[in-house]
Amino acid sequence: MGLLTAEAILLDVMDLHDRDRLVTFLTREQGKKKGVAKGARMKHSRFGGQLQPLAKAQVTWFDKEGSELGRISSVDLVRPAHRLQSDLEGILLGSYLADHVLEFAQEDDNSDHLYRLLDSTLEALLAGVDRDLAARYFEAWVLRLAGVFPPPRVCPSCGGPFHTEEWGDGAVLPPTGETLLCGNCGGHSGFLVGPEALELLRRIGRESLPRLAEGPPAPAVLRQVETLCALVRRHFLQRELRSYDVIQKTRAAL
Numbered sequence: 701m702g703l704l705t706a707e708a709i710l711l712d713v714m715d716l717h718d719r720d721r722l723v724t725f726l727t728r729e730q731g732k733k734k735g736v737a738k739g740a741r742m743k744h745s746r747f748g749g750q751l752q753p754l755a756k757a758q759v760t761w762f763d764k765e766g767s768e769l770g771r772i773s774s775v776d777l778v779r780p781a782h783r784l785q786s787d788l789e790g791i792l793l794g795s796y797l798a799d800h801v802l803e804f805a806q807e808d809d810n811s812d813h814l815y816r817l818l819d820s821t822l823e824a825l826l827a828g829v830d831r832d833l834a835a836r837y838f839e840a841w842v843l844r845l846a847g848v849f850p851p852p853r854v855c856p857s858c859g860g861p862f863h864t865e866e867w868g869d870g871a872v873l874p875p876t877g878e879t880l881l882c883g884n885c886g887g888h889s890g891f892l893v894g895p896e897a898l899e900l901l902r903r904i905g906r907e908s909l910p911r912l913a914e915g916p917p918a919p920a921v922l923r924q925v926e927t928l929c930a931l932v933r934r935h936f937l938q939r940e941l942r943s944y945d946v947i948q949k950t951r952a953a954l
């Protein structure tokens with residue numbers, strides 16, 4: 701129990717009753733937290749325009765022992781996220797990033813890696829980095845931090861390289877698997893991943909997002925990585941992220 705303060709990234713802001721808002725935010729050391737911002741829906745609230753999803757802020761809250769819901773006493777913006785929230789595509793991407801963190805971050809647990817990933821991805825997006833590339837970078841890294849999707853260096857089944865005589869350079873994600881295998885181990889059924897997509901996954905593992913943007917991959921390669929990550933994520937979570945459904949429906953409608 702006590703008053704805590706930390707730098708945080710706001711993930712979700714929901715109306716609660718007539719006067720309040722429920723805020724979910726990510727901190728480095730305490731992981732994902734939830735708190736009530738009392739009176740935040742009222743005019744002239746001290747929270748004013750501070751409660752913006754994906755903004756970085758200094759948050760101060762009372763942690764009540766035995767309750768997962770804290771009480772937020774102040775939110776001071778450090779970095780707004782207006783630029784990402786100014787058009788539909790940006791709003792959808794923002795909710796996609798936040799959805800990942802809401803799903804994968806633990807409550808009351810150190811989340812330094814995830815925090816740095818979200819923070820640096822938002823920083824690059826606000827500086828104008830390609831959104832498609834940023835989304836692929838982010839989704840691949842979230843899976844890697846969750847321990848389910850390491851960068852593809854050698855086939856985890858046979859320990860050999862992904863390049864084989866019979867298959868050439870590429871990998872396959874079996875229908876029942878979360879892990880990329882070489883052609884020999886993976887067989888014919890499954891999602892085939894070409895050499896450019898493998899290379900992009902390796903680059904994502906070792907380069908920063910701004911660096912990656914200096915030598916961007918072709919759109920078809922980004923689509924392949926997107927599909928691959930979606931398959932792995934769905935297999936791991938046993939369901940789809942709601943924001944990804946919305947993104948796909950919106951794309952289909954355009």
Ligand SMILES: [Zn+2]
Pocket residue numbers: 855856857858859860881882883884885886
């Ligand atoms: Zn193999």
